[in-house]
Amino acid sequence: MGAEALGASYRDPSGFVYTRDGALYRQVNRVFQRPYKAFLDSGLYAELVEGRLLVPHREVSLDLAASPEAVAVLEPERVPFISYPYEWSFGQLRDAALLTLDLQERALARGLTLRDASAYNVQFVAGRPLFIDTLSFEPREPGAPWAGYRQFCEHFLVPLALMSRVDVRLSALLRSHLEGIPLDLGSRLLPRGTWLRLGLLFHIHLHAMAQRRYADRGSGTVERGEPSAATRRGVSPAAATGLVRSLRGAVQSLDWAPAGTEWADYTTDNNYSSAAADSKRQVVLEFLRGLEARTAWDLGANTGEYSRAARQVVPSVIAFDIDPAAVERNYRRVKAENETGIQPLLLDLTNPSPALGWAHRERLSLAERGPTDVLLALAVVHHLAIGHNLPLERVAAFLARVGRSLIIEFVPKSDSQVRRLLRDRDDIFPDYTGEGFEAAFRGHFRIERAVPVAESERTLYLMTPLAWHDT
Amino acid sequence: MMLQLLARDTLAGRAESWNPRGHMYIDPTAGSLALQVLAAAALSAVAVFGRLREGLKQFFRSLLPRRWAQKR
Numbered sequence: 001m002g003a004e005a006l007g008a009s010y011r012d013p014s015g016f017v018y019t020r021d022g023a024l025y026r027q028v029n030r031v032f033q034r035p036y037k038a039f040l041d042s043g044l045y046a047e048l049v050e051g052r053l054l055v056p057h058r059e060v061s062l063d064l065a066a067s068p069e070a071v072a073v074l075e076p077e078r079v080p081f082i083s084y085p086y087e088w089s090f091g092q093l094r095d096a097a098l099l100t101l102d103l104q105e106r107a108l109a110r111g112l113t114l115r116d117a118s119a120y121n122v123q124f125v126a127g128r129p130l131f132i133d134t135l136s137f138e139p140r141e142p143g144a145p146w147a148g149y150r151q152f153c154e155h156f157l158v159p160l161a162l163m164s165r166v167d168v169r170l171s172a173l174l175r176s177h178l179e180g181i182p183l184d185l186g187s188r189l190l191p192r193g194t195w196l197r198l199g200l201l202f203h204i205h206l207h208a209m210a211q212r213r214y215a216d217r218g219s220g221t222v223e224r225g226e227p228s229a230a231t232r233r234g235v236s237p238a239a240a241t242g243l244v245r246s247l248r249g250a251v252q253s254l255d256w257a258p259a260g261t262e263w264a265d266y267t268t269d270n271n272y273s274s275a276a277a278d279s280k281r282q283v284v285l286e287f288l289r290g291l292e293a294r295t296a297w298d299l300g301a302n303t304g305e306y307s308r309a310a311r312q313v314v315p316s317v318i319a320f321d322i323d324p325a326a327v328e329r330n331y332r333r334v335k336a337e338n339e340t341g342i343q344p345l346l347l348d349l350t351n352p353s354p355a356l357g358w359a360h361r362e363r364l365s366l367a368e369r370g371p372t373d374v375l376l377a378l379a380v381v382h383h384l385a386i387g388h389n390l391p392l393e394r395v396a397a398f399l400a401r402v403g404r405s406l407i408i409e410f411v412p413k414s415d416s417q418v419r420r421l422l423r424d425r426d427d428i429f430p431d432y433t434g435e436g437f438e439a440a441f442r443g444h445f446r447i448e449r450a451v452p453v454a455e456s457e458r459t460l461y462l463m464t465p466l467a468w469h470d471t
Numbered sequence: 472m473m474l475q476l477l478a479r480d481t482l483a484g485r486a487e488s489w490n491p492r493g494h495m496y497i498d499p500t501a502g503s504l505a506l507q508v509l510a511a512a513a514l515s516a517v518a519v520f521g522r523l524r525e526g527l528k529q530f531f532r533s534l535l536p537r538r539w540a541q542k543r
């Protein structure tokens with residue numbers, strides 16, 4: 001099979017990422033041979049890999065190259081699940097920003113620099129941010145300003161400031177602005193009080209003003225092709241490091257307390273007795289033990305209680321939830337307890353991440369990043385069917401596409417959580433019954449087992465998609 | 472003499488000139504580059520002021536009789 005370049009890997013002339021026969025490679029092009037060698041010879045690669053800050057790779061045969069421009073072919077360690085900045089919690093985006101700055105400062109100390117500062121250069125692996133763009137490092141030209149400064153501010157600082165100072169849900173702007181939230185938009189949306197904070201004043205507000213001021217000018221190159229006096233005077237290494245430290249201070253000064261959202265306190269404020277919760281956990285574990293699953297997606301995971309139960313059996317669990325506070329709390333716990341098999345992420349199941357970017361190929365949809373070995377849909381289906389008027393058959397059709405097995409909890413109308421959903425509206429759901437649920441799901445799944453949850457009226461099901469779903 | 476050495480040392484730390492053409496594969500934008508150059512100039516000015524101030528203090532301290540200098 002020939003090489004196929006990744007949809008997101010096309011901007012950088014130094015090289016690109018592609019797949020061949022199911023394996024992932026990164027090609028180094030001839031134009032980048034010297035900077036790449038300089039990066040390796042500086043010792044920075046070894047330092048970063050040892051510190052688990054940069055994805056390790058091994059060099060493989062040039063016969064595996066995708067094009068004649070290759071001077072080296074790298075096989076990086078594979079990231080188990082690709083996630084995107086618009087799916088990260090506040091803390092995850094902040095840690096990704098701090099990682100980028102840490103790398104830039106280390107690079108500067110060795111006479112190198114990051115060629116860009118995209119949030120898409122970072123992935124989360126084993127609960128920690130990891131830089132994945134090995135070709136982002138090059139020797140720093142003496143006096144040169146940092147090319148990635150604007151990109152850093154738009155990919156990291158502006159969204160963090162908006163999430164911290166306005167509303168945490170503004171991270172959704174990263175989905176419509178893949179190149180980062182523009183400085184002028186961020187400056188306009190931030191409250192006036194941010195003009196009194198030195199870091200935000202300089203790196204966002206004055207930065208936006210400088211953008212407007214110099215919008216019609218180049219970097220000083222006049223008609224004869226010579227740099228102008230203004231830009232001829234450059235930036236010393238000390239000033240470059242000072243800029244990075246100033247950015248770090250600005251990022252560290254931003255914080256957000258995960259509370260006050262709809263589901264922030266669900267784990268402690270629900271209708272489960274402890275016996276019911278224990279019973280549910282045991283049944284879920286029993287189902288999982290029979291599956292030999294390597295990956296699991298926990299839909300509506302909240303703070304990850306059942307994700308952690310699943311983790312006892314499944315090595316890699318993605319804990320999705322719509323609530324930013326729940327995801328943030330889950331992430332903070334992952335960090336505090338050094339958990340390596342749980343990845344919390346934001347997801348609105350009624351509007352999951354679509355395919356985005358050029359030709360709909362740069363950023364994959366949620367479905368394209370599956371299917372997972374097992375889906376957990378615990379205490380979720382009533383929100384979809386009743387809270388969002390989704391027909392059960394359509395819920396079943398989607399779940400059958402994204403998972404090879406399904407563990408799902410049916411919550412009947414007699415349950416207090418469903419009665420709360422129906423409290424202020426007409427009950428227009430005659431088919432929302434146990435029989436109706438099973439009939440809808442039988443159109444897409446084979447029901448392997450059905451087990452009632454003790455001390456509740458809920459039922460847990462283990463299901464397998466029917467063969468025609470081709471998962 | 473000391474002030475001359477101090478000035479020379481300070482000016483030697485000034486950033487070398489650079490050519491904006493060539494290396495950047497992403498668009499850094501002129502405003503962003505200009506802001507960094509201005510910030511670097513401001514930081515240099517602050518550093519120069521700090522060193523000059525320190526240099527002047529040392530100079531005047533050297534003029535004091537030894538006994539007074541030790542008391543201070």
